[in-house]
Amino acid sequence: MKKIGVVLSGCGVYDGSEIHEAVLVLLAIDRQGCEAVCLAPAGGFAVTNHLTGQQVAEQRDVLVEAARIARGKIRDIKEVKAAGLDAIVFPGGFGAAKNLSDFAVKGSTASVNVEVVRLLKEMAAAGKPIGAVCIAPVLLAAVLGKQYSPTVTIGNDAATAAEIEKCGAKHQECPVTEIVVDRKNKIVTSPAYMLGTRISEVADGIDKCVKEVINLI
């Protein structure tokens, strides 16, 4: 059974992984007969109250909170190498831009979590497919942009697209139910909630993204 890494960044759209996107990625992987291997880095993050939208004076741990989405079945990303995976997918949510990187603050000059950098570079060097949805394609731009010039989408947000291009990646506009496929680099992206207003349209794009990632293995 093919193993697809799913890199989580917490549990909640405003301070972690976007929950719908993460669950829809897990569903699409299972429906393709593959095994999802949930991964996240350990480390603190600032909590946002999702009822008020306000950041609060509390820290939680990325790996511990991501375990909620994974029903406890999750590994610390530092223990996992590309050799143990056939492909990898990044759901979105602000966690990708705040916990896995500081893209939300620094844009194209963002630093990315050292273990995410390592695993992404290992996957790319091994020619293994990489998927990312919503804001998570910025991680691929930040880590792989200069070496591989991948083509990705985050929908049609001009400011984010400009930061992606400053990283050396190319941005291509895309509707929520569709995907952008960079065949040369085996990178597949979809806008998800960067554009989506309905969970069903987000599901359509994520389903296509995961199918194409698995197809490229």
Added chain:
Amino acid sequence: MKKIGVVLSGCGVYDGSEIHEAVLVLLAIDRQGCEAVCLAPAGGFAVTNHLTGQQVAEQRDVLVEAARIARGKIRDIKEVKAAGLDAIVFPGGFGAAKNLSDFAVKGSTASVNVEVVRLLKEMAAAGKPIGAVCIAPVLLAAVLGKQYSPTVTIGNDAATAAEIEKCGAKHQECPVTEIVVDRKNKIVTSPAYMLGTRISEVADGIDKCVKEVINLI
């Protein structure tokens, strides 16, 4: 557009709403062209670390954490009456048995959150459909068992089924991808992760459950 209440109990299988089930309920509602209205009661609950499975010395708020699944679009259940909904669905997770009630500790003698009791009784009195998956059917047994004797399923767990029958409800065994429909009471239930080992089979049961709930409106 028909409005379907979705009653959440936090965010995470061990101390709140089972996240996959909740998202799959929201997806099924949207795919049927209906509007999900997320609801939860305010109030503290004891946190379980989902990485270790251990309860920790921390309290969080049910409504605030449930807002993560709802992407912030959630209402306090006390503000919502049956008159504003066409149907209601309860995802599972230990939150249904620990936060919305104390069924996990007290079984058939459980107390149920006063606002959940009120809304369930209003829905039943108005002849509006009620769906519940995983462990959440125990709420229907505890609140509606004596008056309506509803038939429900939580899969095939004999001990839980016995507690359900002590409430005055009837338990019917059911596989994870199927549903039990009590047409007289307009109550639809499915085992979800009480039996499921794969998210895709849980999704199949939940999809059928939500479709039938909407069909019964």
